[in-house]
Amino acid sequence: MIDQIDKNIYNSLDFLPEGYFIVNKEFKVLYWNKSLEVLTNVSKGEIINQKLDAIFPNFGLPVYQKRIEPIFTGGPPVIFSGKLHKKLFTKKENEEGHFFRITISTLPLDGGISNALFSIEDRTEIYSQIDELFSIKEKAINEIHEKERIHKKLLNQHKEIEEAFATLSVKNQEIEIQKQRLQELNATKDKFFSILAHDLISPFNALLGLSEIMIKHVKAHSNPELNLYIELQNQTLKQTFSLLENLLEWSRTQTGGIKYTPKTIALKQIVADNVELHNLKFSEKRIEPEILIDNSILVYVDPNMLSTILRNLISNTIKFTPTNGKVQISASEFSGNTENPNKLVKIAISDTGTGISKENQQRLFRIEENFTTYGTNNEKGTGLGLILCKDFVEINGGKIWVESDPNSKMDGKGTTFFFTIPRV
Amino acid sequence: MLNELHLEVLKEVINIGVGKGAEVLNTMVQSHISLEVPEVKIFGSDEYSRFQEHFSETDYSIITLPFNGELNGFSKLIMSSEHAAKLVDAFIGKHGASIEMDSLRVDILSEIGNIITNAVMGTLSNMLSLELGYIVPSYEMGRKDIIIPKEIIANASAILYAQTHFKIEEFETKGNFAIFFTLKSFEALVTKIQLFLGENFSSESLK
Known part of the structure; x- marks a missing residue:
């Protein structure tokens, strides 16, 4: 075909x-x-x-x-x-x-x-290339999906890490607060033992010494001598008692043992009562304290705490004021405090004493400083009084500070302690 | 000129042809394919712009079967590139793969177009006893201005247009089938339709 x-x-x-x-x-x-x-x-x-x-x-x-x-x-x-x-x-x-x-x-x-x-x-070659392209494309898509999956996983992990960091940061802050609290507690403990170790041992040693002298030589000493020893013993006991009293109150404040029970009281009366407690000491230094407080001023405070504040500040002012010096306690209305809109009264206890250097002024209210000095007649302080004052003033909603001129011996300016408390 | 009855005959020819095409397509894929022809129209030489209103997409894939003999012209399956890609996906079982695979698309669309154009033209020639010769079909891709052949524009001609819907299970694609006749051919077509009507229907039944 x-x-x-x-x-x-x-x-x-x-x-x-x-x-x-x-x-x-x-x-x-x-x-x-x-x-x-x-x-x-x-x-x-x-x-x-x-x-x-x-x-x-x-x-x-x-x-x-x-x-x-x-x-x-x-x-x-x-x-x-x-x-x-x-x-x-x-x-x-x-x-x-x-x-x-x-x-x-x-x-x-x-x-x-x-x-x-x-x-x-x-068309074998073309289809083989096409199949290869399909395979590459499929592989690329799978890789993209895998990368997307990993990326998503990483994002989740990143988020988890960020959350963990945030939690950690909060925990760190809590730890930091606890650490500060522990430091304070540790300082409290150190102060407590320091007082026990030094401030209580010394007067007891003195008391033991005096009592041993009296036992050994009671027959050999004359009455005036024995009288002197007894007076010395009495003075040491008073100081030790004062120390113990402060120590006890301070430790109670630290452990929450003192309850804040405020009431309305007349300021002048409570100041006068506490001045009277120190009349003997004032007399010894021939100081006539002046109370410049209006009878009408009423304050809303815990009376026991205010008494402790006044007792310590009056005791301090006597200690650092020389014989024939001047002590003045006054009160005035305190304003200009935007943080505390309540009415406050400012109490000032000033003397013509030795004054306190700027450096020491900053150490006065800090427990970790363990700052104490001897008075004009070598009176020993407890180192706790002003710390107690600060704690009690703050519990009552006020503030405490000091103004002093260390060169006051020359011009008689001395030191003034101020504190504020709520006025009725 | 073409009357309502002539148009009915052409609608019938296209429906039978498209049905035969669908039968063949169904032997090639697992999914069932049905083809529907919701609209058949004739556009004269002064109505090309109206014809082009049916094509609003940017790119098209076209399979052309040129024919000659008692009639001269071009039989075309015209699909937007997006619908063509979907149709190819159905045949190869891979979704979204065919758009960038030109060789694959050309091969598969050429066969699909060949099946449909052959089925319609075979039905047309058989029913109207037309002696037609064919040239090997070709595939083209481009903007919509390649849809109407230059020879048709140069010589006032007529277009037999049929919208086709491919339904392949869960998705549907749209295509367009068109036969572009030269004017003489169109006149010959009308004569052949009249002969067909005379042979198959009595004059009473045609009234």
Whole structure:
């Protein structure tokens, strides 16, 4: 059925890279070019004059027959894409297919019938590249998802760490507060033991010494001498008692043993009562204290605490004021305090004493400083009095401070302690 | 000129052809495909702009089957690139993969277009006893101005337009089928339709 002209054409098809073959209406293969021998591994000798579906069974399936049949009656060309018909050129079921794009067109013959010309283009390389691209894309997407997952996880961890840091910061603040509190408690404890170790031992040693002298030499000493020893013992006992009294009150404030019980009282009266307690000491130094307080001033305080404050400040002022010096206790309205809108009264206890240096003024109210000095007659202080005063003034809603001129001996300015308490 | 009855015949031809195309497509994919033709219209040579109103997308994929013989023209399946990509996805079972895979898209869309254009043109030639020759189909991608062939614009011609809906299970894509006839061919088509009507229906039934 193939004449000489056709033969020349078909011989030239052998040299084209695409595969070409021709089948007749009975599906018998009439032509098979050389490229197809390479592409399908089927030689011309094997397939020429054989039915196409005898070599490649899938061509016999109805779905393909139905599409190819119109070609033999001059129907339009048919296209099979490589991707969707991979198994078309396989000989066995389990054989790996080929990505061949097939175009079938008519080769009209006489009598209204046609042969079918199959053109085969190998798309394996392109599809392999496409598959590789799919694989790379899928891998990239997976990597992106993995990175997103890790990023999300890191963000969560970062958030958790931030929260942990915030908690830690709060804990650190709490620890810092506890640490400060512990330092204060430690200072309190140190002060307590320091007082026990020094301030109580010394007077007891003196008392023991005096009492031993009296025991050993009671018969040898005259009455005036014994009287002196007894007076010395009495003085030491008073100081020790005062020390113990302060120590007890201070330790009670530190352990919360003192309850703040405020009431309205007349300021002048309580000041006068506490001055009177010190009359003997004032007399010894020939000091006449002046009380410049209006009878009408009423204050709202814990009376016991105010008495302790006054007792300590009066005792101090006597201690540091020389013989014939001056002590004045006055009270005036205190304003200008925006932090505390309540009315306050300011009490000033001033003397013409030795004065306190600026450096020592800053140490007066600090428990950790353990600051004490001897009076003008070598009176010993407890070192606790002003600390007690500060605590009690603050419990009553006031403040305490000092103004002093250490050179007051020359001009008699001395020291003034101020404190404020609520006025009714 | 084409009357309502002629148009009914053409609608029938296209529906039968598209139905045959769907049958073939169903043998190629696991999912069931149905094709519907909700609208068939004829546009004359002075109505090209109205025809183009049906194409509002930017890029299109077009499969063209040129034909000659008793009729001359081009049969085309026209899909927006987005809908074409969705259709390819359904055939290869990979979502969102085909947009950037041009070779894959060309191969698969060429076959889908070939199946539909062959089915419609085969039905047309069989029903109206037309002797037609065909040239190997081609694939084009580009802006909507490539839809109407230059030969058709140069020679006053007519367009038989049919909107097609592909329904593939959970998703739906839209396509457009169009046959561009030269004017002489269109006149020949009308004659063939009249012959078809005369052969198949009595003059009483046509009234």
